[in-house]
Amino acid sequence: MYPTQTQPPINEATRLAQQDAALNPRFYTTDFDELDRLDISALRPQWDAIIAEFRSDPNLDHFKRNAEFEQDFSTWDPELRQAFVDFLISSVTAEFSGCILYAEIKRRVKNPDVRELFGLMSRDEGRHAGFINHTLADFNVRVDLSFLTKAKKYTYFKPKYIYYATYLSEKIGYARYITIYRQLEAHPEFRFHPIFKWFENWCQDEFRHGEAFAILMRSNPHLLRGVNKYWIRFFLLAVFATMYVRDHLRQGFFQRLGLQVDDFDRRVIALTNEISQQVFPDTIDTANPKFWALLEQMYRNTVALNENAGRSRLTALRLQAANALCFLRLYFLPVKSKPLPADCRLEPVW
Numbered sequence: 001m002y003p004t005q006t007q008p009p010i011n012e013a014t015r016l017a018q019q020d021a022a023l024n025p026r027f028y029t030t031d032f033d034e035l036d037r038l039d040i041s042a043l044r045p046q047w048d049a050i051i052a053e054f055r056s057d058p059n060l061d062h063f064k065r066n067a068e069f070e071q072d073f074s075t076w077d078p079e080l081r082q083a084f085v086d087f088l089i090s091s092v093t094a095e096f097s098g099c100i101l102y103a104e105i106k107r108r109v110k111n112p113d114v115r116e117l118f119g120l121m122s123r124d125e126g127r128h129a130g131f132i133n134h135t136l137a138d139f140n141v142r143v144d145l146s147f148l149t150k151a152k153k154y155t156y157f158k159p160k161y162i163y164y165a166t167y168l169s170e171k172i173g174y175a176r177y178i179t180i181y182r183q184l185e186a187h188p189e190f191r192f193h194p195i196f197k198w199f200e201n202w203c204q205d206e207f208r209h210g211e212a213f214a215i216l217m218r219s220n221p222h223l224l225r226g227v228n229k230y231w232i233r234f235f236l237l238a239v240f241a242t243m244y245v246r247d248h249l250r251q252g253f254f255q256r257l258g259l260q261v262d263d264f265d266r267r268v269i270a271l272t273n274e275i276s277q278q279v280f281p282d283t284i285d286t287a288n289p290k291f292w293a294l295l296e297q298m299y300r301n302t303v304a305l306n307e308n309a310g311r312s313r314l315t316a317l318r319l320q321a322a323n324a325l326c327f328l329r330l331y332f333l334p335v336k337s338k339p340l341p342a343d344c345r346l347e348p349v350w
């Protein structure tokens, strides 16, 4: 799209963050009346405890830059710069997606419990997005967030899909940040930027966000029963397959952190899946080699699709069908089942 007189030119970073490709984070809207009907009274003590933790704001002073950020980044090799900037842009888009979704829910709902939780989570995500954005500015990359709120396409999602998807994205966010943090703690020679030192406290925010969703779902157990179990399986697989393919498409970034992308993804997916057993009655059997083989096949199909871009339409259709078939086969692999306790109590597994 070419800029018109009334439309300022879109810089490259905003253009990247704006892409609506299927594998990019999206911006969501939902049915706010249904959110109002959520009732957390079944797990009130656990809810009050986590809200108290949010209110105490343990990371209030965490996202402050120190002298380590005052470096000359222009000396970086262009490949590392590009890999890091791409990582920051996809992270800031994800953080900002959370921030605006949570803020919108807070603005639109009347239920005081839901209102408060989403306000507090939006506070955290806004802080995370701002911190990343500051780092992008060090690399002369500007993401125009106000522009994104206006021009980004919003996807409608039923509330329950939001609970499943955001619970998983919070937990997978936790697992990614902590895995990178632990790697660099053991191998500081790979810590090429100070922002990675901030990941430990940062991922505690993400973990807490996931816990709040877990309590919310457990106190409304209809969300975890019957046909909803099939939706949960779908979201688990969609989140895992998306991450696997995206990460494998940018292996260079992980190599710079001293990580093999395959090993990283296996650890992060297995950890997220394990944590999600605290709330989901069915989870993925990550010990099944077929699960990993199908994810790998989806990645290979995606590489072939990218190589074919702008060429054969028939090849593209064949590869898209092959990926759909992989996903279907993933879906029908045996799952790990754990029945919900009768009182829906949430036992922390972590």
Ligand SMILES: [Fe+2]
Pocket: 095, 098, 124, 125, 128, 205, 206
């Ligand atoms: Fe966040």
Ligand SMILES: [Fe+2]
Pocket: 098, 125, 170, 173, 205, 206, 209
């Ligand atoms: Fe979060």
